[in-house]
Amino acid sequence: MEARCTDCDASVPIPSDALVGEIVSCKECGAEYEVAELRPGAATLKPAEQVEEDWGE
Amino acid sequence: MRLAIAFDRLRWEEKALREEAVSQGLEVSLVDAKELLFDISKKKGDGALPELVLQRCISHYRSLFLTRMLEAHGHRVVNSYGVAEVCGNKLASTIALARAGVPTPRTVVALSPETAERAAEEIGFPVVLKPFTGSWGRLISVATDMSTLRSLVELREELPNPVDHMYYVQEYVRRPPRDIRAIVAGDKIVACVHRYAAEGDWRTNVARGGTSRVFSPEKDLQEIILKAAVAVGGGVLGVDAMESETGGYVVHEVNNTVEFKGAQSAVDWSIAKKIVEYVVDGVKRTS
Numbered sequence: 001m002e003a004r005c006t007d008c009d010a011s012v013p014i015p016s017d018a019l020v021g022e023i024v025s026c027k028e029c030g031a032e033y034e035v036a037e038l039r040p041g042a043a044t045l046k047p048a049e050q051v052e053e054d055w056g057e
Numbered sequence: 058m059r060l061a062i063a064f065d066r067l068r069w070e071e072k073a074l075r076e077e078a079v080s081q082g083l084e085v086s087l088v089d090a091k092e093l094l095f096d097i098s099k100k101k102g103d104g105a106l107p108e109l110v111l112q113r114c115i116s117h118y119r120s121l122f123l124t125r126m127l128e129a130h131g132h133r134v135v136n137s138y139g140v141a142e143v144c145g146n147k148l149a150s151t152i153a154l155a156r157a158g159v160p161t162p163r164t165v166v167a168l169s170p171e172t173a174e175r176a177a178e179e180i181g182f183p184v185v186l187k188p189f190t191g192s193w194g195r196l197i198s199v200a201t202d203m204s205t206l207r208s209l210v211e212l213r214e215e216l217p218n219p220v221d222h223m224y225y226v227q228e229y230v231r232r233p234p235r236d237i238r239a240i241v242a243g244d245k246i247v248a249c250v251h252r253y254a255a256e257g258d259w260r261t262n263v264a265r266g267g268t269s270r271v272f273s274p275e276k277d278l279q280e281i282i283l284k285a286a287v288a289v290g291g292g293v294l295g296v297d298a299m300e301s302e303t304g305g306y307v308v309h310e311v312n313n314t315v316e317f318k319g320a321q322s323a324v325d326w327s328i329a330k331k332i333v334e335y336v337v338d339g340v341k342r343t344s
Binding site for chain 1: 064065066067072075087089091115116117118119145188190191192193195196218295312313314315316
């Protein structure tokens with residue numbers, strides 16, 4: 001399964017066991033996406049949130 | 058039993074926890090905090106979320122707000138709001154550790170750039186400047202002398218957030234090139250690893266490329282780790298400690314949304330399993 005990178009139009013591979021909310025990244029430009037929706041054989045991506053000052057563990 | 062795992066960025070840990078909870082027979086839902094709405098003028102939620110929620114948001118403030126609302130609507134959240142509030146604020150966690158008698162690096166807080174210099178003089182150089190909130194070693198700097206400190210303060214004063222204009226100044230603990238990460242669930246140390254800094258970095262955070270090696274903590278260290286966990290309110294925690302070359306073990310941080318991918322790579326038992334068992338046992342104990 002794969003989607004297109006909206007930045008560079010390269011292919012973004014989606015693992016077969018991906019879950020909604022999971023982060024995937026473009027192998028070409030590194031842009032990060034969040035899996036927004038999964039349907040059989042297809043996934044919708046949205047841009048992932050960028051690191052904020054309060055992120056952490 | 059139903060369990061929601063609240064997240065805002067699905068990491069390896071949340072997937073591991075979900076998988077483990079499913080294998081223990083729980084009905085598990087992964088809930089994206091970014092998609093939720095709460096009517097906080099009501100005493101109860103709409104029933105969409107189960108009573109038990111494991112809080113795993115990566116954003117401290119989102120996690121804090123969500124936990125506050127969930128608790129207000131009667132949910133049981135691990136970790137609780139009180140624990141998240143203390144762990145997410147270095148000022149509050151240092152106070153909690155010190156009050157409980159847990160050895161922690163000497164820390165002086167200055168509420169202005171002028172007093173930041175006095176704080177550093179009081180402690181003695183080198184000193185470590187840390188942001189009050191944040192993790193992964195981000196924005197932590199060492200000031201070896203007054204000139205460096207002034208430069209760091211000058212830079213911080215340019216930042217827009219007023220919290221950055223107050224200063225958490227800590228002694229620089231001389232230690233071996235490693236620190237200690239203990240993952241605690243309730244009154245048990247689930248895993249304990251040494252974390253080694255990546256080449257060219259003094260910070261040992263796994264997020265900075267640090268690597269982990271398992272070890273068995275001696276009794277003294279076990280006591281300090283568990284005391285630190287109790288000091289912040291208990292729950293599922295990552296207690297970070299150092300071996301001071303002059304004064305034994307010191308705890309410098311307790312994390313309330315502990316990442317354990319690094320520690321998991323060093324141990325041959327499932328950390329997620331121990332965490333889920335603790336969460337389930339907690340419900341059984343109080344039901």
